[in-house]
Amino acid sequence: MTSVVQSVDNVALLPAYLAAGTAVLVLLADLLVARPRVTVGTAASGALATAVGAALVGAGGERGTFCVPDGCSYLADDRAGLVGVLFALLTLGVLALSGPLLRDGRVPVGEYCFLLACSMTGGVVLGAAGDLITLVVALETLTLPLYVLVGLRRGSRAGAEAAVTFFVVSVVATSVTLLGAALLYAVTGRLHLRPLGSALTAGSDLLDLPLTTVAVTLLVLGLAFKVAAVPFHAWAPATYDGAPVPVAAYLSTASKLGGVVALLAVVQYALPATVTGPVLALLAVATMTVGNLVALRQRRMVRLLAWSSVAQAGYILAPLGALALAAGRGADARTAAYAAVVGYAVFFVLLEFAAFAGVVALRPAGADGGTVADYRGAARRHRWVGAAFGLALIGLAGLPPGLAGLFAKVTVVRALTTGGAGWLALVVALNAVLGLAYYLRVTATLYAPGDAAGTTGTRPTRAVTVALAAATAVAVLLGFAPQLLLGLV
Template sequence: MTAPTAALATGLAGPGQHLARGAGNPGAPGSAESLVQSVDWAAIAPPTIAAVAALVVLVADLFLGERRKPLLGALAAAALALAGLALLPLVGEDRATFCLTSGSGACSYVADPFTLVVQLLVLGGAFVTALLSLPAVRQERLPAGEFWFLLLSSAAGAALLPAARDLATLVIALEVASLPAFALVGLRRGERLSSEAALKFFLSSVTATAVMLLGVGFVYAATGSLHLRDIAEGLPAVDGRLGTLAATGVVLTLVGFAFKTAAAPFHFWVPETYVGAPVPVAAYLSVVGKAAGFSGLILVTVRAFPSYAHVWGPVLAVLAALTMSVGNLAALRQRPDRPHSAVRLLAWSSVGQAGYLLVPPAAAGWADRPGDPVGATLAYALMYAVVNLGAFAVVCALRPAGGDARIEAHRGLAAGRPVVALALAFFLLCLAGLPPGVIGLFAKVTVFGAAVDAGLGWLAVVMAVNVVIALVYYLRWTAVLFRPGQPSDGARVPFPAPLTAVIALTGVLALAVSGAPQLILRFAGMTLF
């Protein structure tokens, strides 16, 4: 092998190594593994399956007639299920690939417990979204090929993001997850709300991405590396002007991820985007989009910037308090008779929930081991995903074709559809953290405990006040379900089988975890860095 070829192979950090099995000594002179290593296809299988399925759907759409277009939805749902099953062989192992072959040996893709938990959340949420979308694509006459291609592409990017261990891969994965989401929001052609929502979402996200890229550039200029491990080792040694540059880069990078997590004051795109998007897409953004944003935020703070905990810890604490307050107060102001009030309330509720999710990463800034509170965020995210998808599923099922989703339209639902009313009431009580929604109560207690353990008493008080505020609007919606009244047309027609399956699945999971919430806590606790 010629010298230029060897230099190129080393500089590109070719395929990586398998941490569980070892890869010899990749830095040893004369070793073949110092230049060429095998790709761990099992480790990268989950996002790869989703990406390949997206291409298959795009090509198949060219050859299928209109009557057979529903097959694309079945193919997409099956691919997401297969991608989720591909996580099973990775359980119990730390595997990595695309690693540097010299120097630190840092890797760009790592499949560790943190990665697997987030990928389970992302792929599970995308699969549920696919089930919700099967009837919606037909009823709203959305272009099937484009819809399923965009959904699979976004899911592939979101599944790649928690495994990324360098800033370049992290930013690329985040944009692969986000760019198809813009198109999904605006896919209802001819709808003014949909077009405006997509445009606002796109412009806001592009601005945030530009700020984040500027921050990444500053961090790279200060440390000379994009790998999170190398950045964590290099930042403490940076001082003088480079230290100022590095601190600025840390703050700008956090701003970019604050937008992706819908943290206030970068949340303004959320309500219009959720209302303008098809309801299944709004459900996808509330769960999968949020999971992708928070996983990236955790990686850059805990993995890359631990030496700057004194900077990002207070910033995240303030953002958490501001986000939960803005979200819950805005949700409290929603009127049940307004158009799209159900989706709008869930949108503002998701902003409030984002504030709760920010509490453990903020607490990590004061922890002796910054990775310890990470499990609380993932436990809360898993519990929130189940009940929030269930609530969106009921709203989607009750929404009449071509109509909006008003809370007032759910009046009298208990008389016409008692099982569905009880399911929605249970989901809302879980989000509020009230019995019998024990799953929500445990989630909030876990996050509350993370703030108290970190000495953030003031943040715990703010969270307690916001929990009380949230009780009002969740209980107000629950009360509407059991008031005498005439159910809407959407509550009278039979539910499509996929929507019935989602409501049943999320209801059973919520009940099961409410009976044994420690399972989620132990599962998420395995992700400690």
């Protein structure tokens, strides 16, 4: 028997070490010091250190570890660095939004911060996953703590129901994903993404096997759950609305980002575009259309944001659905599609987080998201917070002055036309117009005459205001200078 020695690069693993170390330090701080401020400060410091570590390692070029002749299970490159920074900063931002919730006393601080740090660890590893096992394990490490976070608030029946719904549907989706991965291994005998893609290139006899089509379809559909793509979206509105608002913000941004990263990894490197393209195109059309149509009827703020995030997932999936056509148009068309997915996902995460930060800032401590009518005139009472919230909504709609959202949609449409999927670009444009109705309705409500009866009369906390301002400022900066982002893709 020939032994295989794996190489281990500890520098490449530094972001994962920092994220996992944060979870351990949070446990120790909660056990030994037992002061909420120390526990939260430890989690925040660890998240910031993880972001710095991911940025430094990602800027150092591609580094592989746990490598065998077939490939590397962990690849730290610029995209992995970008993903690690995003997950760490999202964790830091959610901690900032969670101040009023944690002071309410119904959520245990130590467990809350520990679960967030564990989820962050899964996200950091997910960005560098180089094989199917690492990918699935990292995705589940990202998702598993969220089941508990959704239902962690004491005495909340809605939270418990949302957690059970999320758990049951997620287990089924994970089983489908694992079945697809197992069938792919049975067909090809490979687990690393890039060798798997080489085995399934055009002209390969393996593509003619019905088992290959079934395996690819199951894997894509299982991962589609993580981005709440139709028809695997039913868990999202109920879960978001039943969870504490900061947890809903994390679900809508970090969890969805994890699904996008996983789908992009397997579609770009492992799976044949001729099979994944039609499946993802169908999912994209159904997702953006259903999400926008149902969002028009929503009266509760968090449910409206949840359905809008479903529609946004359709825009993210659209360039991946055009890959079957782009494959015949050269590397430039494929590169444009991948860049559009990453760019849109980053812009969406920033604007969606800013929208949820606006909800937290304008609601009483510990309250749910309330109804849209509860925000009537809120921007007149809290001008800067209302302006940032409105700018986030306008950005999600893709209108100026929300240049980040406008650029993101233009990038998607351009990638679709470059890839020869003009019909899909038309569907995206029509859905973008449809989405204007509810985004503008909410924005108009913020500035409508009258009292914001459901909003707090006190000033938002400093941490929440800083998180909202930071997310909005970064989105505005990238909207004016999108090359800063595309240079990392």
